[in-house]
Amino acid sequence: xxxxxxxxxxxxxxxxxxxxxxxxxxxxxxxxxxxxxxxxxxxxxxxxxxxxxxxxxxxxxxxxxxxxxxxxxxxxxxxxxxxxxxxxxxxxxxxxxxxxxxxxxxxxxxxxxxxxxxxxxxxxxxxxxxxxxxxxxxxxxxxxxxxxxxxxxxxxxxxxxxxxxxxxxxxxxxxxxxxxxxxxxxxxxxxxxxxxxxxxxxxxxxxxxxxxxxxxxxxxxxxxxxxxxxxxxxxxxxxxxxxxxxxxxxxxxxxxxxxxxxxxxxxxxxxxxxxxxxxxxxxxxxxxxxxxxxxxxxxxxxxxxxxxxxxxxxxxxxxxxxxxxxxxxxxxxxxxxxxxxx
Amino acid sequence: xxxxxxxxxxxxxxxxxxxxxxxxxxxxxxxxxxxxxxxxxxxxxxxxxxxxxxxxxxxxxxxxxxxxxxxxxxxxxxxxxxxxxxxxxxxxxxxxxxxxxxxxxxxxxxxxxxxxxxxxxxxxxxxxxxxxxxxxxxxxxxxxxxxxxxxxxxxxxxxxxxxxxxxxxxxxxxxxxxxxxxxxxxxxxxxxxxxxxxxxxxxxxxxxxxxxxxxxxxxxxxxxxxxxxxxxxxxxxxxxxxxxxxxxxxxxxxxxxxxxxxxxxxxxxxxxxxxxxxxxxxxxxxxxxxxxxxxxxxxxxxxxxxxxxxxxxxxxxxxxxxxxxxxxxxxxxxxxxxxxxx
Numbered sequence: 001x002x003x004x005x006x007x008x009x010x011x012x013x014x015x016x017x018x019x020x021x022x023x024x025x026x027x028x029x030x031x032x033x034x035x036x037x038x039x040x041x042x043x044x045x046x047x048x049x050x051x052x053x054x055x056x057x058x059x060x061x062x063x064x065x066x067x068x069x070x071x072x073x074x075x076x077x078x079x080x081x082x083x084x085x086x087x088x089x090x091x092x093x094x095x096x097x098x099x100x101x102x103x104x105x106x107x108x109x110x111x112x113x114x115x116x117x118x119x120x121x122x123x124x125x126x127x128x129x130x131x132x133x134x135x136x137x138x139x140x141x142x143x144x145x146x147x148x149x150x151x152x153x154x155x156x157x158x159x160x161x162x163x164x165x166x167x168x169x170x171x172x173x174x175x176x177x178x179x180x181x182x183x184x185x186x187x188x189x190x191x192x193x194x195x196x197x198x199x200x201x202x203x204x205x206x207x208x209x210x211x212x213x214x215x216x217x218x219x220x221x222x223x224x225x226x227x228x229x230x231x232x233x234x235x236x237x238x239x240x241x242x243x244x245x246x247x248x249x250x251x252x253x254x255x256x257x258x259x260x261x262x263x264x265x266x267x268x269x270x271x272x273x274x275x276x277x278x279x280x281x282x283x284x285x286x287x288x289x290x291x292x293x294x295x296x297x298x299x300x301x302x303x304x305x306x307x308x309x310x311x312x313x314x315x316x317x318x319x320x321x322x323x324x325x326x327x328x329x330x331x332x333x334x335x336x337x338x339x340x341x342x
Numbered sequence: 343x344x345x346x347x348x349x350x351x352x353x354x355x356x357x358x359x360x361x362x363x364x365x366x367x368x369x370x371x372x373x374x375x376x377x378x379x380x381x382x383x384x385x386x387x388x389x390x391x392x393x394x395x396x397x398x399x400x401x402x403x404x405x406x407x408x409x410x411x412x413x414x415x416x417x418x419x420x421x422x423x424x425x426x427x428x429x430x431x432x433x434x435x436x437x438x439x440x441x442x443x444x445x446x447x448x449x450x451x452x453x454x455x456x457x458x459x460x461x462x463x464x465x466x467x468x469x470x471x472x473x474x475x476x477x478x479x480x481x482x483x484x485x486x487x488x489x490x491x492x493x494x495x496x497x498x499x500x501x502x503x504x505x506x507x508x509x510x511x512x513x514x515x516x517x518x519x520x521x522x523x524x525x526x527x528x529x530x531x532x533x534x535x536x537x538x539x540x541x542x543x544x545x546x547x548x549x550x551x552x553x554x555x556x557x558x559x560x561x562x563x564x565x566x567x568x569x570x571x572x573x574x575x576x577x578x579x580x581x582x583x584x585x586x587x588x589x590x591x592x593x594x595x596x597x598x599x600x601x602x603x604x605x606x607x608x609x610x611x612x613x614x615x616x617x618x619x620x621x622x623x624x625x626x627x628x629x630x631x632x633x634x635x636x637x638x639x640x641x642x643x644x645x646x647x648x649x650x651x652x653x654x655x656x657x658x659x660x661x662x663x664x665x666x667x668x669x670x671x672x673x674x675x676x677x678x679x680x681x682x683x684x
Contacts, residue, residue, distance in 0.1 A: 064455055097439040118459065
């Protein structure tokens with residue numbers, strides 16, 4: 001009685017082929033709407049794969065999920081997307097990706113593009129938090145398209161998010177540098193209107209405060225997340241009357257640039273200067289002078305964001321579920337900041 | 343008389359706001375279909391931005407372009423996509439991305455997903471060349487959705503492609519290694535059913551032949567494009583009775599793994615062993631022991647693929663244009679293979 005229903009059972013009942021049933025279930029446009037409806041209904045009667053079906057039966061659902069990221073060419077975002085795909089594909093969803101290049105106008109265009117493509121949900125990492133694109137976000141919510149933020153969130157009522165504890169990441173990295181004997185620690189920060197950078201900055205400040213080290217405005221440099229920006233930041237810092245002897249960078253790319261510039265100026269790492277990055281990009285491990293970094297569990301973040309989405313679409317509750325999931329960061333301590341044995 | 347028409351002119355004529363005109367032109371779903379039609383027709387009469395308009399006026403066009411790649415987390419594919427975006431966005435197109443993870447089933451799903459999302463064209467790098475998904479490709483062609491291959495192409499009549507000269511890349515890299523005094527050169531190749539790997543392999547063979555070096559089957563290892571695969575290949579090669587003293591790898595990731603393994607086994611690079619990669623991923627330059635690699639002009643490749651697409655959709659010819667664009671590879675010679683001064 002409990003034998004699992006297969007597509008062959010459904011095909012037999014409908015006197016058609018398993019291939020046709022499979023195509024109908026997989027939303028293949030080769031199959032006519034009427035055949036598809038018949039297959040779905042029969043499959044439902046026979047208790048075939050309830051989850052995927054529940055989805056397909058809701059008319060107007062495309063099975064497509066849109067993911068918006070600032071950039072695809074960082075291991076962090078690529079891994080988050082991998083996590084989302086791994087979680088959603090077994091449920092019958094297909095993931096389509098757009099990137100904004102940190103450009104607000106493109107973010108708005110991307111949301112429109114995905115809405116036009118009839119996506120069933122949008123999972124996004126915001127490129128900025130300016131108010132200007134709040135109207136488009138409002139439209140997503142009004143259209144009842146589930147929206148989940150990951151990593152870079154906007155604080156909007158009723159919208160769920162999955163982030164890591166960036167404050168804790170900044171705190172622990174800075175504490176580690178202090179423990180290695182660094183007393184003059186600079187911080188390369190990002191766009192302060194983004195919570196992630198504000199929180200990393202606050203964690204850094206708190207660590208200094210807890211260790212009785214004075215906060216020095218001159219040591220805070222706002223940089224883009226790029227190798228070139230990291231180089232320029234070091235140039236600036238080394239020109240100070242009282243230059244720092246360590247850097248906590250909110251970006252691995254900027255940390256790499258910083259290291260390149262320090263080396264070119266003949267400064268020894270970690271003996272004279274320690275560097276700590278953020279993101280745990282694969283190259284931080286590959287380098288001969290491997291770079292210490294904060295890991296953000298991107299696969300986990302993607303999986304969690306996908307789960308929050310699934311909960312939301314599969315919920316039978318009348319009210320909206322708002323979830324704020326916060327993952328823990330993890331330090332990876334490597335040569336660029338390690339003076340003492342672990 | 344030649345004054346360029348602006349959205350303000352159109353707004354004035356229609357007694358509406360510039361914002362409304364802009365939204366209508368940008369396909370914003372806030373605007374009703376009738377308003378949009380009116381704006382588009384008026385704009386056409388007033389000769390506003392002919393290109394974008396021609397597109398929008400063709401009913402049923404979404405303005406969305408689908409790009410399919412094996413993976414987004416390589417600088418190569420990310421850069422090709424960047425090139426495509428840079429070329430298509432000014433023309434009013436929006437790019438949505440799908441990845442296959444080299445999985446044939448996902449490739450078919452991705453094509454279906456994009457067709458369901460009503461894309462106006464598909465630019466793709468094939469994950470495999472098995473015949474099994476030729477039927478879906480055929481369907482794309484039948485639906486008159488322009489299809490352009492880049493990097494990894496299938497040979498299908500009437501379908502354009504943009505590739506680099508992989509044969510030449512393999513030939514030049516191997517010739518360089520021979521010039522550095524390497525006589526026993528192994529080759530890490532990829533899936534031989536993909537033309538790119540077959541061509542790199544053939545270039546390698548021809549270079550050996552032209553230099554009177556015998557081809558040795560034992561020196562050919564098929565690997566995935568990953569660090570771990572490169573490590574395993576070196577383990578295998580070093581166990582040979584007559585191990586090689588150089589590697590030409592068809593992947594930078596495998597080249598990196600090879601270098602890691604060689605170093606761990608106490609082999610000096612480039613003194614005892616030279617390594618040459620393919621792809622010119624940014625990390626090849628970042629490493630202290632920088633890795634020689636073949637550059638594939640990915641931005642250029644993306645731009646060319648986009649231009650071929652635009653030519654195709656904007657063509658007034660009745661027949662199909664089939665273009666095969668082949669870009670030249672460029673060697674970047676770095677420490678991992680450089681024994682003599684350049």
